[in-house]
Amino acid sequence: MHMQLLNNDRVIIYDFTYFGKSNLSLTQGKCVPKESKFGEILAWTRFSTDCSAHSAEYNVLSNSVRALLVQTDVWCSSGSLIADGTLVQTGGYNEGERRVRIFKPCNNGSCDWLEIKNGLAARRWYATDHILPDGRQIIIGGRGQFNYEFYPKDVAPNLYGFPFLQQTYDARIENNLYPFVHLNVDGNLFIFANNQSILFDYANNKVVKTYPIMPGGEPRNYPSTGSSVLLPLKNLQAASCEAEVMVCGGAPTGSYVQARYKGNFLGALDTCGRIKITDPNPQWIMERMPLARVMGDMKLLPNGNVLIINGAAAGTAGWTLGRNPVLNPVLYRPNNSIGSRFETQSASVRPRMYHSSAIVLRDGRVLVGGSNPNQFYNFTGVLFPSDLSLEAFNPSYLDTSVSILRPKIALARSIANLVYAQRFVVRFLVTGTLAQNMVTVTMLSPAFTTHSFSMNQRLLVLGGDNVKYVRKSMYEVEVIAPSSKNVAPSGYYMLFIVHQEIPSEGIWVRLQ
Known part of the structure; x- marks a missing residue:
């Protein structure tokens, strides 16, 4: 359900603690604390102590x-990495x-996990987190919460109406749960909820600009x-x-009601919208994906392309409410002209439906995991069984046919720590013929991913004109290096050399 890559190449994964016993045991002597009841959503009792992870x-x-031992329910929670690489995870359900x-x-x-009781001012369930230029994280919304707060806390009571x-x-x-939040280059936040954005x-708790409703008006x-x-x-x-935001896929108005109460699974949306949020008079530009998709993950690849992966072609998010898995990922090339940006990729054999996730690894692969649209772990006798597996999607830049064009970074230690606006040199190897005018250096943040949205995801293109x-x-x-914390908040990034759209294996750098 949730995944976060850390700067030591570990991925922290966590899931709903009430699904039932998992297939991974905690170390001897450790167990999840017993709870007397769950709550109004599933209304069932955990009768026995759970010693699975x-x-x-x-x-x-x-x-x-x-x-790992997570002691309280992390169902539909959120998180961010702070500047020293620590994962700060917020909210969940029940306790x-x-x-x-x-x-x-x-x-x-x-x-292992360290838990802070009452660390938040409000209950946060389906909220969105984002790291701010000053190093704090903002936690926005959640079910029944029309407000936001900061961590570490700002001032008492640390709760601001929104x-x-x-x-x-x-x-x-x-x-409007899990609103899409992106840090703009002016330090303000672009926030998209339902079909509207600001x-x-x-x-100063102030709306600076209201953007047009996304054409079509669909949620x-x-x-x-x-x-x-x-x-x-x-x-x-x-x-x-300039900063430009893209929103893709979803389910048309009424899909949830139709699926849950009438068993009618409407087709997912096949539209994407792009908007240049730094323009004085910004307008949405609409495009169509080759495959309609709800619950799809959008991942920035090291070469600047966007991968759209996972999800379904009908229905909506929620228990058992998705249908027709979309097994083919789609690649989007944002620099191509309209009509030539999308490219369908080879299919997976595993449906990745509700409660699946995806992250980009330092070696350029995309790690995909999970899928559980059932209220408990259910591995047989259901339309989409619980899937606890991990698999890697290999973008075409990892094909052996282009391996001689793939760069390899050398002298990595000399650039492990960067300061803002620092000039630095990256030395690299290419065994094939180098196209000097097709080299770039990029920095990719390790994003926190849940429910089809990657919080704090950003790719910085540093240039590459001075190849020697x-x-x-x-x-x-x-x-x-990036010039300001508005452009790139302090923290760990993966740095890549990209040659002819083929990225090297990345190295970890810390920007501060």
Whole structure:
């Protein structure tokens, strides 16, 4: 249900603690605390102590899994990485609704979740987190919450009204949960909920700009569950740096009611909208995907393209409410002309439906995991069995046919720590023929992903015009680190050399 890549190449994975016993046992002597009741949604009792894990640390390099103990319910929660690489995870359900959970990376297998009781001012269930330029994270909305707060706490009571969420709320089905939030290059937040969007000055609790309603007026947030990305940021040193947001897929108006109460599964949306949020008079530009999709994940790849993966062609998010798995990922090339941007990829054999997730790894693969539209773990006798597996999607840039064009970064240690606006040189190897005018350096943030939205996802294009020959097969390029925390909040990023749209394996750098 939730995944976060850490800067030691571990992936923290966690799930609903009330699904039932998982297939991964906690270490001897550890168990999830027994609860007397669950709540009004499923209304069932946990009668026995659960000594199975509902959180895990996946080690990408060793392909191994370590059980973690999450003590309170993390169902439909949220999170962000802070500047030192620590995962700060917020909210959930029942006894977990106001928890803050801390996971600090380690390499010796000793780290686990630390939970802070009443760390939040309000219950946060289906909320969205985002890291701010000052290092705090903002937690926005959630079921029944038309407000936001900060972590660490700002001032008592640390709760601020947010009428925009009330205005976009549909009492029958909500359709504005897990709002899409992106940090704009001016330090304000672009926030999209239902079918509307604003530019928000969180420091002064003020709407700076109201954008046009997305054409068609269809809902895009949970449970209609489309997805959104901030497209790659370029010209990072210029005052005219532009930011553009893309929103894709979802379910048409009425889908949730039709699916849940009438057993009628409406076809998903096949439209995407792009809007340049820095324009004085921004307008949506609409495009059509080759495959309609609800519950799809949009992932920024290191080369600046967008992968759309997972999800269904009919129905909506929610227990057993999706139909017709979309097995083919789609690649979107944002720099191509309209009509030539989408490219359908090879299919997977596993449906990835409600409660699945996807993240980009440092080696360029896309890690895909989960899928459980059932109210408990149910592995047989249902339309879409619970799937606890992980698999990797390999974009075409990992094909062996282009391996001689794939760059390899050298001298990585010299650029492990960067400061803003720093000039630095990256040395790299290419065994094939180098196209000097087709080299770029990019930085990708490790995003927190749940329910088809990757929080804090951003790709920074640093440039690549100054490529110099060093010796046989070795080259170097000078670039400049991002100029401000508005463009790139402090923290860990994966840095890549990209040659002819083929990225190197990334290296971890810390920007501060």
